[in-house]
Amino acid sequence: MGTAGFPPDVTRLVRPEIRALGGYAAHTSPDTLDKKALPRRIIKLDANENPYGCSPEVWRALAACRDWSVYPDARQTVLRSQLQSYTGAPADSIVAATGSGELLDDILCLFLGAGDEVINCIPTFDLFRLRTLIHGGSLVTLPRRDDFSVDIAAVKAAITPRTKMIILANPNNPTGNAIPQEDIIELADTGVPLLMDEAYYEFCGETVVPLVGRYRNLMVLRTFSKWAGLAGLRVGYGVFDQEIAASLMKIKLPYNVNLAALIAVEASLKDRAYLETKVKAIIEERERMFGLLRALPWLRPYPSRANYILCDVLAGSARTLHRRLEERGILVRYFNQTFLENSLRISAGRPEDTDAVIAALRELEGRIND
Numbered sequence: 001m002g003t004a005g006f007p008p009d010v011t012r013l014v015r016p017e018i019r020a021l022g023g024y025a026a027h028t029s030p031d032t033l034d035k036k037a038l039p040r041r042i043i044k045l046d047a048n049e050n051p052y053g054c055s056p057e058v059w060r061a062l063a064a065c066r067d068w069s070v071y072p073d074a075r076q077t078v079l080r081s082q083l084q085s086y087t088g089a090p091a092d093s094i095v096a097a098t099g100s101g102e103l104l105d106d107i108l109c110l111f112l113g114a115g116d117e118v119i120n121c122i123p124t125f126d127l128f129r130l131r132t133l134i135h136g137g138s139l140v141t142l143p144r145r146d147d148f149s150v151d152i153a154a155v156k157a158a159i160t161p162r163t164k165m166i167i168l169a170n171p172n173n174p175t176g177n178a179i180p181q182e183d184i185i186e187l188a189d190t191g192v193p194l195l196m197d198e199a200y201y202e203f204c205g206e207t208v209v210p211l212v213g214r215y216r217n218l219m220v221l222r223t224f225s226k227w228a229g230l231a232g233l234r235v236g237y238g239v240f241d242q243e244i245a246a247s248l249m250k251i252k253l254p255y256n257v258n259l260a261a262l263i264a265v266e267a268s269l270k271d272r273a274y275l276e277t278k279v280k281a282i283i284e285e286r287e288r289m290f291g292l293l294r295a296l297p298w299l300r301p302y303p304s305r306a307n308y309i310l311c312d313v314l315a316g317s318a319r320t321l322h323r324r325l326e327e328r329g330i331l332v333r334y335f336n337q338t339f340l341e342n343s344l345r346i347s348a349g350r351p352e353d354t355d356a357v358i359a360a361l362r363e364l365e366g367r368i369n370d
């Protein structure tokens with residue numbers, strides 16, 4: 001010793017798997033865009049947020065709260081009982097978190113030891129890959145079929161004694177397709193921990209929550225970010241076997257779901273009828289947008305069960321198209337990665353948002369080759 005420089009270079013102590021990692025390519029926050037270069041009205045269709053916002057009851061409830069100085073309930077007692085009413089699953093099988101992303105971390109923390117394998121079917125939500133690597137897991141990456149369906153036989157064939165988890169988004173993000181229930185059951189029958197991310201459940205209407213009592217290895221993630229318009233408040237939850245739920249309660253940070261989020265969930269669930277009318281409007285708009293996109297011969301939209309549509313760009317560059325749309329104040333998500341070459345994902349918005357996107361696409365037709 002004694003020869004080390006001072007101050008010491010701590011970066012060489014950082015875990016090598018973290019140093020090697022590229023970050024999560026989150027969408028662009030409007031806060032970081034050059035406002036002067038953009039039109040006044042931004043049409044934000046890049047993160048599958050709710051274009052109608054949250055329930056107005058949430059604004060009222062938050063404005064009325066005077067208890068911000070007090071810690072929230074670490075046991076989430078009231079929240080879990082409200083979620084029992086909403087999901088039909090017992091309160092002690094439910095755990096909530098600061099977005100479903102945090103819960104994904106807690107679940108990986110619970111199961112993964114160094115080198116344990118996680119089966120991930122791409123293209124899918126990139127957070128599954130990233131968080132697995134951050135937790136020291138080993139990724140087993142399987143391609144989906146051309147129509148983005150999951151090859152169940154291939155997943156089963158990929159299971160080894162080191163497989164600790166299969167993760168699937170249902171409906172899948174960004175492709176929008178759903179997995180048939182019998183396929184999910186076939187995977188659950190393997191006994192491997194099976195994590196189903198149902199972030200878009202309310203738009204799709206299909207769930208395996210009622211099966212969790214029957215399959216102790218089945219876990220389901222949900223979120224208030226999309227259907228309830230609470231993305232900015234960060235609240236998600238999961239449904240688990242009761243013993244798994246108890247372990248996750250030990251792992252999670254005590255006050256993870258903050259008081260504002262607790263208040264917002266309560267107000268949202270009370271105003272469920274209103275939120276459901278908005279979900280219905282978004283689904284109708286998704287279908288209308290699909291028809292309009294399909295009428296453009298240079299785009300290939302994929303049918304979707306969620307609140308967005310993935311589109312292959314068949315003529316010209318999706319990257320340029322993404323930029324040209326941004327110049328017009330229209331934000332969409334752009335992909336250029338394995339199995340997702342030259343494509344865009346467009347969130348379903350209000351009718352006027354769809355009209356603006358379609359008008360811009362028609363105007364840009366044949367002009368995006370640079």
Ligand SMILES: *Cc1c(COP(=O)(O)O)cnc(C)c1O
Nearest residue numbers: 099100101125173199223225236
């Ligand atoms: C948007 C999304 C989520 C939501 O994450 P939160 O952390 O709850 O906001 C989870 N999974 C998928 C696949 C998503 O697209």
